[in-house]
Amino acid sequence: MTIKENIYELQDRLKYSGFGETMNKELEKQIKAKKNDFVLDMGKEVGDKKLDYSLHFRRSDEGKYYYNGFDAKLTLSDGKEQTHRFYQNQGISAKEALNLLEGRAVFKSLFNKEGERYNAWLQLELGSKDEKGQHPVTQYHQNYGFKLEKAVSELPLRNMNSPEQLDLLLYSLKKGNRHEVDLEGNDSRFLLEANPKYKTMNVYDLSGKRIKSSVLKEVQEQVKGEAKKDSQTKNRSKGMKV
Incomplete structure (x- = not known):
């Protein structure tokens, strides 16, 4: 894969994930600079709240760049913050991250350790954090009974x-x-x-x-x-x- 193809692939990935095209030029600049890893930041207002994203990219030993996921921080009108890191294999979009940080559940198609696909609702336990500072993610599996x-x-x-x-x-x-x-x-x-x-x-x-x-x-x-x-x-x- 050429550098140009790698750039286009990642730009499509960001667009598909709901981040639009505003970071396209900076993404191209960072890749052409051949850094081992880099972060792209963007923020937006959502009513009286503020949402900040930090997108993570890493270069492989073969020279190809990969999108590894993003950190999202929701700042409420009273200054209270909710943060969480979403990994690329979860397939969470920018809007879904907002919904999860506001306490709602999101329906996703996922894969288990054996590579088998299954469906589940994901919801963050916003009242607690694990040793990595992440909110535990509760899954309501397709067999849980919610239709x-x-x-x-x-x-x-x-x-x-x-x-x-x-x-x-x-x-x-x-x-x-x-x-x-x-x-x-x-x-x-x-x-x-x-x-x-x-x-x-x-x-x-x-x-x-x-x-x-x-x-x-x-x-x-x-x-x-x-x-x-x-x-x-x-x-x-x-x-x-x-």
């Missing part, structure tokens, strides 16, 4: 009329996003996130306040009752036709 599609189907969602809309919602939730949705019986919008640990969904209003499950159950029962009435009305109407 995202089932959990979503049990919610009284409105305006979810097409397979495309549902696919977009599921894709977003697997990335660890809080996704805006509409609920039956309410004109306000809400935020939905996956909670694999408790095999359920978390629902918030747009200010970030958690909606109690009891309130959601009331809405669900109301929607079921109205659907039953509509069905009975339609059946009576059919029975009256001559």
